[in-house]
Amino acid sequence: MQINTLTPEYLQECREALNKEQALSLSQTNNWSHVDKHQVHLDWDSLYKELAQHIDTLLPASSEIQAIMERHYAIASRFYPPTKEAYIGMSLLYAENEDMKTFHDAYHPEMVSFLAQAMQIYALSQV
Secondary structure: OOHHHOOHHHHHHHHHHHHHHHHHHHHHOOOOOOOOHHHHHHHHHHHHHHHHOOOOOOOOOOHHHHHHHHHHHHHHOOOOOOOHHHHHHHHHHHHHOHHHHHHHHOOOOOHHHHHHHHHHHHHHHHO
8 A cells, every 4th residue: 555545444544543552552551651751752852853854855755754754653662562554543643633733843834744644654664
């Protein structure tokens, strides 16, 4: 499957996978008590600052951006390792949740759109 062939039905499955996997992980880990949330936020901040520098010059599918997405997936996996569908669901959440969109777009006005594409490419090729 390619990013341009993701159907609305499949994207809905991805949203549902994210919700299901997060809920299960939260219930099994005492609300992610095993995660150093302060460190996660520092690591994502650093990653997003780096990514923002490339949005105007590189494509989401470029090897440089996909290497950054590998790190993004690794940070997300500190909570739990999301399936391909849940990771795509996370990319949708960034765009559909106003607080998440505002947070990410503060790094670059096109961050959410670019990040969603890069995450979906990564998920379809690596997860």
